[in-house]
Amino acid sequence: MKLYYFCILSASIGFVSGRIDREAIVSKFNVVRKNLINNETTPLQVGNGDFAFNVDNTGMQTFLPFNTLSTWAWHNDSLPANGEALGDYTGVPMLTHGRNVSYEIPDPNLPEVSQWIISNPNRVNLGRIGLKFKGQALPVFQISEPRQELNLWNGFITSKFNVDGVPVEVITQGDLETDSVAFEIESDLLGSGDLQVELDFPYPPIHGTEHKYEVFAGVYGFPLNHTTQLVAGDGKGGANGSVAHIYHEMQETRYYVNLRWGTGEAPSSSPLPTIRRNEPPGSASKSAHRYTISPGEKDHTASYSLPRTAKSSLSSKLSFTAHFAPSKHTPAPPAEIRARSSAAWATYWKxxxxxxxxxxxxxxxxxxxxxxxxxxxxxxxxxxxxxxxxxxxxxxxxxxxxxxxxxxxxxxxxxxxxxxxxxxxxxxxxxxxxxxxxxxxxxxxxxxxxxxxxxxxxxxxxxxxxxxxxxxxxxxxxxxxxxxxxxxxxxxxxxxxxxxxxxxxxxxxxxxxxxxxxxxxxxxxxxxxxxxxxxxxxxxxxxxxxxxxxxxxxxxxxxxxxxxxxxxxxxxxxxxxxxxxxxxxxxxxxxxxxxxxxxxxxxxxxxxxxxxxxxxxxxxxxxxxxxxxxxxxxxxxxxxxxxxxxxxxxxxxxxxxxxxxxxxxxxxxxxxxxxxxxxxxxxxxxxxxxxxxxxxxxxxxxxxxxxxxxxxxxxxxxxxxxxxxxxxxxxxxxxxxxxxxxxxxxxxxxxxxxxxxxxxxxxxxxxxxxxxxxxxxxxxxxxx
Structure with a gap:
């Protein structure tokens, strides 16, 4: 049957070549930042449309608690405690051509229920991943000479900077296939034990009108309202001890951060990092849900759960994948994500x-x-x-x-x-x-x-x-x-x-x-x-x-x-x-x-x-x-x-x-x-x-x-x-x-x-x- 009023072009929508040097044009506009950003600056991102990891100058969420957001993680606030019932809301009647019609507008007789429906569910910040220095949060004043570049053609961010005068390089890569972010970190500060990675998990606040726009989603002042738990990996899909999981539960919202260290090769060929919980479960501290990742030992004598004893034995490199998902998985090694995502981004542009x-x-x-x-x-x-x-x-x-x-x-x-x-x-x-x-x-x-x-x-x-x-x-x-x-x-x-x-x-x-x-x-x-x-x-x-x-x-x-x-x-x-x-x-x-x-x-x-x-x-x-x-x-x-x-x-x-x-x-x-x-x-x-x-x-x-x-x-x-x-x-x-x-x-x-x-x-x-x-x-x- 004839199709009316618009035409279908014969131009190819697949691979093209010859006319436009796409890579040269795209690469010309790589984003380069040479100054430290602040809380009014938009972060750079890696992601896939269903998941995004937002970063400060460190390529992580170190001195600015930017968000890790997805299309699947949502949370409902507690229901109003003033006696208003959710089921009582039926809209507000307005006269419409001779009859009353109930429209979905705020009910002045049910202000808290109306606001609850407006603001729920709300999107969850899945967690913060950043660097810490000498056991404490890395303050921005100790970061100098930043240079950060978003490579558009291959979809990764390279962040170079000094901490206390010592160079640090972080490569941040999202994955177009899974809700993962892979990191490659290199610095002598890792080898000395002064630089580590920290994960932290916020809790959603009660979303009144003051939280209509959350630049930094989630708060850290309600540690007893939610739970996190470190779960050892089962080794499937990688070397024994190369996988760990953090389980996060916030009432009806539950998910895992699935972690994968190194290259996935045999333990004898690559040192594995360690992860530990900073405080015991049930802590009422604001830092109750923080976890520390430390680089592996050069001689690979430490196991997944052991604390560090000799700083000089630590590796100056740390690579890991953080895969966020509703269920427990063994994620791909960071090198695999880097390779496949770079290729997938190049395909997107072509x-x-x-x-x-x-x-x-x-x-x-x-x-x-x-x-x-x-x-x-x-x-x-x-x-x-x-x-x-x-x-x-x-x-x-x-x-x-x-x-x-x-x-x-x-x-x-x-x-x-x-x-x-x-x-x-x-x-x-x-x-x-x-x-x-x-x-x-x-x-x-x-x-x-x-x-x-x-x-x-x-x-x-x-x-x-x-x-x-x-x-x-x-x-x-x-x-x-x-x-x-x-x-x-x-x-x-x-x-x-x-x-x-x-x-x-x-x-x-x-x-x-x-x-x-x-x-x-x-x-x-x-x-x-x-x-x-x-x-x-x-x-x-x-x-x-x-x-x-x-x-x-x-x-x-x-x-x-x-x-x-x-x-x-x-x-x-x-x-x-x-x-x-x-x-x-x-x-x-x-x-x-x-x-x-x-x-x-x-x-x-x-x-x-x-x-x-x-x-x-x-x-x-x-x-x-x-x-x-x-x-x-x-x-x-x-x-x-x-x-x-x-x-x-x-x-x-x-x-x-x-x-x-x-x-x-x-x-x-x-x-x-x-x-x-x-x-x-x-x-x-x-x-x-x-x-x-x-x-x-x-x-x-x-x-x-x-x-x-x-x-x-x-x-x-x-x-x-x-x-x-x-x-x-x-x-x-x-x-x-x-x-x-x-x-x-x-x-x-x-x-x-x-x-x-x-x-x-x-x-x-x-x-x-x-x-x-x-x-x-x-x-x-x-x-x-």
């Missing part, structure tokens, strides 16, 4: 898409743009490829616990859509539609409780149950609902098979059932209305007035979603539900306003605004004009429309596409262009934050303003990426960096501008043709 804007360009902004693109690809692989647990990342990735560690369902497009357009379909498919399959049952139940059909997807999401955290905005946000349709089309573009159609069909069916059910038939106008109450994409609209929001509702994203659902059924050769057809054909039109002086029409954020809203100086007006990005999303991220399935009456339906209803018929190009110009005029650079610039760039490219598109991506004075290449949210976001939707949004926009979008013409249609930009790309797919 495969999939690549964009080169630096080799031939003379534009002064090309180098910095290329740096951001390359580093964003690294950070996305470490933080945004949670394929084993089918999880999109939280906004701060696997670096710190922003929003209690929970991901936001409305942000999944910004986090992960680029995997598809950059030819990395396996990473895209590792998240989608799995995340929707996981939460389908709970989302159907949610819609049912609220009196609607289908599946109502959550917002700030409990990764285990799919519960939507009851924030004031969370329960009323709408734009995550049609996301499955957009993502399904990306999935089908990458793999146009029956298997893709069949797997996504239950998700799209449940989504479309809800969208059609949620729409309310306004008998006065004859249209179907959406909201109120509702919040728009920018979260700055008055919820009780937000009727037919321009981007989310009316004949835009809601319409697009229903049209895709209809089209999906035709590709499967199955009947299209009549209600989808009826609602899609009769959704309220896009809200517009007209300038009385010029007669020019513009789109409005929601229905009911008159043209004065552009210059409204009231608090409401200022809130709207401080971030009007929803209006440029109409021709930014929103694709053209697939054919509309028309029924001959409200009682029958047909699977025959009607061509005059295909194409971009909902968004008028002249009105969209005028609206884009108006947004450009009023949305000052200093107010644009988050993923605002990528969507502005995509909008400008689509309406033929390539000069404006590249400006948005290169307004470096306003759009901050730090020295490690992490995007900073900026504005009034209030969240500590990083802001991963900024990194992933940059990749989506650059891919869009380089490879084009469905219906675009020519090469690199989003870059100016002024001669200063020479853009090469390979392995890319067009955007929708």
């Amino acid at each position: 495969q999939g898409g690549f964009v080169d804007v630096v080799t031939g360009s003379t534009n002064a902004n090309a180098t910095e743009l290329q740096r951001r693109v390359v580093l964003s690809q690294y950070h996305a692989r470490v933080n945004s490829a949670g394929t084993r647990h089918r999880q999109p990342p939280q906004e701060s990735g696997l670096m710190n616990n922003g929003w209690y560690g929970k991901f936001h369902m409305e942000m999944v497009v910004w986090h992960c859509a680029h995997w598809a357009t950059w030819g990395r379909q396996a990473l895209f498919d590792g998240v989608f539609p799995g995340v929707y399959e996981t939460f389908l049952e709970s989302s159907v139940a949610r819609a049912g409780r609220m009196g609607w059909a289908g599946a109502r997807w959550p917002k700030m999401t409990d990764p285990i149950t799919g519960t939507s955290s009851p924030g004031g905005i969370n329960g009323l946000l709408m734009w995550q609902q049609p996301h499955p349709m957009y993502l399904a089309m990306l999935a089908y573009q990458g793999s146009p098979t029956q298997k893709t159609l069949e797997r996504w069909d239950p998700i799209l069916t449940a989504t479309a059932d809800y969208m059609a059910s949620y729409a309310w038939k306004n008998e006065s106008s004859g249209y179907y209305d959406l909201g109120p109450p509702a919040y728009g994409v920018t979260e700055n609209t008055p919820p009780k007035e937000s009727l037919n929001l321009a981007y989310e509702a009316s004949r835009t994203y809601w319409h697009y979603g229903l049209r895709v659902a209809q089209h999906w059924k035709t590709l499967l050769g199955r009947p299209v539900p009549k209600v989808w057809t009826r609602v899609a054909a009769h959704l309220a039109p896009l809200p517009t306003t007209t300038d009385a002086k010029t007669g020019q029409s513009y789109y409005a954020v929601y229905e009911g605004l008159n043209h004065s809203w552009w210059n409204d100086t009231s608090n409401r007006g200022k809130k709207l004009t401080s971030d009007p990005r929803s209006l440029i999303m109409l021709q930014g991220i929103l694709p053209d429309l697939p054919p509309l399935i028309i029924s001959s009456s409200d009682n029958t339906t047909t699977n025959s596409p009607v061509s005059q209803h295909g194409g971009r018929v909902i968004v008028d190009s002249e009105t969209a262009r005028a609206t884009s110009d108006k947004v450009w005029e009023i949305w000052g650079d200093e107010n644009i934050r988050g993923w605002g610039r990528p969507v502005l760039a995509m909008n400008a490219a689509r309406i033929g303003r390539a000069d404006r598109a590249i400006y948005h991506l290169t307004a470096f004075d306003y759009w901050d990426f730090d020295d490690a290449g992490f995007a900073v949210r900026g504005g009034d976001g209030g969240t500590p960096p990083p802001f991963l939707p900024g990194n992933a949004g940059l990749l989506l926009a650059v891919g869009y501008m380089a490879a084009g979008w469905a219906g675009s013409e020519g090469d690199a249609p989003g870059f100016p043709k002024d001669g200063s930009w020479i853009v090469k790309h390979e392995g890319m797919l067009k955007g929708l």
